[in-house]
Amino acid sequence: MSKLTPVLSANWDQKDSFTFEAYKRNGGYTAIAKALSMKPDEVIQTVKDSGLRGRGGAGFPTGNKWGFIPQGDNKEHYFVVNADESEPGTCKDTPLLMANPHVLIEGIIIGSYAIRANHAFIYIRGEITHVVRRVQQAIEDAYKAGLLGKNILGKGFDLDLVLHVGAGAYICGEETALLDSLEGFRGQPRLRPPFPAIAGLYAKPTVVNNVESVASVPAIINNGVAWFTAMGTEKSKGFTLYSLSGHVNNPGQFEAPLGITLRELLEISGGIRTGHKLKFWTPGGSSTPIFTDAHLDVPLDYEGVSAAGSMLGTKALQIFDETTCIVRAVLRWTEFYKHESCGKCTPCREGTWWLVQVLKDLEAGRGSEADLDKLLDLCDNIMGRSFCALADGAASPIISSLKYFRQEYLDHLAAGKCPFDPMTATLFESAGVK
Amino acid sequence: MAYTVEQVSIMDSIINRYPRKRSAIMPLLHFVQSIDGYVTNEGIELIGQKLELATAEVTAVSTFYTQYKSKPVGDYHVGICTNTLCAVMGGDAIFESIKEHLDIENDGVTNDGKVSVEHIECNAACDYAPVVMVNWEFYDNQTVQSTKDLVDAARAGNPPAPTRGPNKLRTWKENSAVLAGISDGLANEGVQAGEPTLLGLKKAKGGA
Ligand SMILES: Cc1cc2nc3c(=O)[nH]c(=O)nc-3n(C[C@H](O)[C@H](O)[C@H](O)COP(=O)(O)O)c2cc1C
Ligand code: SF4
Ligand code: FES
Numbered sequence: 001m002s003k004l005t006p007v008l009s010a011n012w013d014q015k016d017s018f019t020f021e022a023y024k025r026n027g028g029y030t031a032i033a034k035a036l037s038m039k040p041d042e043v044i045q046t047v048k049d050s051g052l053r054g055r056g057g058a059g060f061p062t063g064n065k066w067g068f069i070p071q072g073d074n075k076e077h078y079f080v081v082n083a084d085e086s087e088p089g090t091c092k093d094t095p096l097l098m099a100n101p102h103v104l105i106e107g108i109i110i111g112s113y114a115i116r117a118n119h120a121f122i123y124i125r126g127e128i129t130h131v132v133r134r135v136q137q138a139i140e141d142a143y144k145a146g147l148l149g150k151n152i153l154g155k156g157f158d159l160d161l162v163l164h165v166g167a168g169a170y171i172c173g174e175e176t177a178l179l180d181s182l183e184g185f186r187g188q189p190r191l192r193p194p195f196p197a198i199a200g201l202y203a204k205p206t207v208v209n210n211v212e213s214v215a216s217v218p219a220i221i222n223n224g225v226a227w228f229t230a231m232g233t234e235k236s237k238g239f240t241l242y243s244l245s246g247h248v249n250n251p252g253q254f255e256a257p258l259g260i261t262l263r264e265l266l267e268i269s270g271g272i273r274t275g276h277k278l279k280f281w282t283p284g285g286s287s288t289p290i291f292t293d294a295h296l297d298v299p300l301d302y303e304g305v306s307a308a309g310s311m312l313g314t315k316a317l318q319i320f321d322e323t324t325c326i327v328r329a330v331l332r333w334t335e336f337y338k339h340e341s342c343g344k345c346t347p348c349r350e351g352t353w354w355l356v357q358v359l360k361d362l363e364a365g366r367g368s369e370a371d372l373d374k375l376l377d378l379c380d381n382i383m384g385r386s387f388c389a390l391a392d393g394a395a396s397p398i399i400s401s402l403k404y405f406r407q408e409y410l411d412h413l414a415a416g417k418c419p420f421d422p423m424t425a426t427l428f429e430s431a432g433v434k
Numbered sequence: 435m436a437y438t439v440e441q442v443s444i445m446d447s448i449i450n451r452y453p454r455k456r457s458a459i460m461p462l463l464h465f466v467q468s469i470d471g472y473v474t475n476e477g478i479e480l481i482g483q484k485l486e487l488a489t490a491e492v493t494a495v496s497t498f499y500t501q502y503k504s505k506p507v508g509d510y511h512v513g514i515c516t517n518t519l520c521a522v523m524g525g526d527a528i529f530e531s532i533k534e535h536l537d538i539e540n541d542g543v544t545n546d547g548k549v550s551v552e553h554i555e556c557n558a559a560c561d562y563a564p565v566v567m568v569n570w571e572f573y574d575n576q577t578v579q580s581t582k583d584l585v586d587a588a589r590a591g592n593p594p595a596p597t598r599g600p601n602k603l604r605t606w607k608e609n610s611a612v613l614a615g616i617s618d619g620l621a622n623e624g625v626q627a628g629e630p631t632l633l634g635l636k637k638a639k640g641g642a
Contacts, residue, residue: 004638137621167499184456245560252633
């Protein structure tokens with residue numbers, strides 16, 4: 001019955017899955033032998049042909065990104081992994097690194113070889129100590145096994161890999177802010193162009209890829225392009241991790257071909273919280289416009305989700321049932337963006353502050369219908385006028401919630417307060433414990 | 435507090451990880467927190483000397499990131515996720531009740547210096563909501579009662595083990611050293627995954 005395709009998650013149920021021994025036992029570190037006996041350009045071509053697209057949110061083709069790195073330029077190149085995972089709702093890279101950090105390391109070796117980088121970094125968020133331990137240990141074990149360092153597998157390829165631990169700033173997930181942070185500055189986005197492929201870390205050609213994108217590469221090298229492209233849809237090839245959370249009976253990680261629908265995922269997982277019904281959801285984190293129960297059959301691939309007015313993003317499916325107040329949800333996300341705005345540009349810094357003020361009043365049932373237009377006006381002035389995509393993300397929940405739930409905002413005004421009881425939305429209510 | 439010769443040599447080894455030394459500023463700040471518990475003026479000065487930066491530049495970086503603290507936190511620093519998903523599922527109720535239970539505000543520390551509390555943003559564990567972190571270790575699927583028990587036990591000096599973490603919860607300072615990249619040898623402790631992480635795999639294998 002199941003449409004699921006566990007590849008990255010295939011061995012997560014083995015108790016020692018995170019160790020070097022377990023990874024080897026399960027066939028790990030065989031793709032590097034294959035990749036290192038190919039020419040670097042052949043590796044890039046293979047990844048291009050697979051159609052693998054970035055899993056960090058934007059969906060940019062990974063092989064093309066690697067192909068942008070200038071060759072024969074006599075400069076150092078850098079391969080940087082984005083393990084900052086902080087987009088609200090997103091919770092896939094963390095369990096992957098907890099259960100199998102070696103698959104990322106194998107992907108890094110292959111990617112670095114392909115773009116001719118001898119230095120790689122993993123920028124990991126600093127708020128999960130045990131994942132830092134697991135990745136650090138995996139790096140040490142890979143060095144001991146001769147898979148990192150000098151003359152890897154006797155093929156004359158050298159690679160050093162450094163784990164860099166962040167310190168709590170969502171904006172450092174944005175790739176140019178990440179690079180500034182890694183260089184030792186405040187993590188604020190850079191003006192582009194130049195793009196990182198030309199002037200990235202230390203102004204040298206740099207690839208920045210998401211954890212899941214890089215971790216998908218060893219399986220592609222091992223099993224081939226045809227195997228990968230047989231999964232997924234026309235322009236969204238392969239498998240990916242969908243993260244289901246919120247008001248569902250069984251939340252969790254589901255690895256499936258791109259293009260599966262929320263209806264199918266709910267059927268597999270056990271449905272919406274019993275006795276309740278779906279109200280709204282995010283297809284790919286809080287920065288992607290929300291969907292409603294009208295979108296249960298939207299194919300969850302890059303094209304399908306954008307045709308329906310949102311973005312696949314990080315495939316973070318946060319599910320909310322009818323007990324959830326949309327205004328409260330949107331206010332909380334907006335407070336997040338205000339807090340995380342790096343302050344570099346005025347529309348975002350000031351705009352997110354104003355959005356919070358207006359939404360706070362609306363949630364408390366204060367204000368007038370004109371405030372709804374004020375919200376849209378503010379969003380208009382923030383979106384597309386700010387320096388980076390954080391600001392667009394901030395506008396997404398507001399604009400989309402007004403599109404689908406305008407009446408609920410008005411209900412707050414009519415009641416002079418929030419008409420919802422937040423306790424009914426908690427799990428404690430349904431589980432009968434306080 | 436003056437730093438020992440050994441501590442200073444660890445700082446040098448941190449700097450040596452990077453092609454350019456300024457890149458070491460973040461692990462050095464984590465390292466200072468592992469010694470002093472927070473980012474002290476002494477720590478800032480030493481980092482400035484080591485990296486040949488003005489103290490104002492080090493401070494500018496330090497204050498940008500929420501994990502660097504400008505005043506002491508507890509031995510057990512509790513972060514309660516109140517981003518939308520956790521908040522709705524119970525995080526707001528947990529946060530309110532814990533502040534009341536400990537009689538402190540957000541960013542407050544108990545009088546005995548044992549426990550501090552802050553509300554945090556999404557910690558990449560929404561499938562385990564509501565999520566509480568202590569010293570940045572996972573305490574998954576919390577309730578108001580379980581979190582009260584957790585902070586009480588932490589105050590008494592014997593907190594339960596994290597749900598996905600080492601067998602024993604380490605202190606704030608000890609974990610800060612791990613964030614500075616200094617191994618404590620505990621990577622192999624604890625589970626590889628919790629139930630939600632494994633659910634898709636189980637279903638794919640035909641499990642109920
Ligand atoms: C505000 C903001 C936060 C982001 N956070 C992350 C993140 O935590 N992890 C990630 O991989 N990409 C994140 N991104 C996307 C990155 O900028 C970049 O597109 C991505 O790392 C590229 O990798 P990919 O091509 O493999 O997807 C973020 C983007 C923005 C604008
Ligand atoms: S849009 Fe916001 S986060 Fe992005 S650079 Fe401007 S202020 Fe910083
Ligand atoms: S919202 Fe709390 S962990 Fe994601």
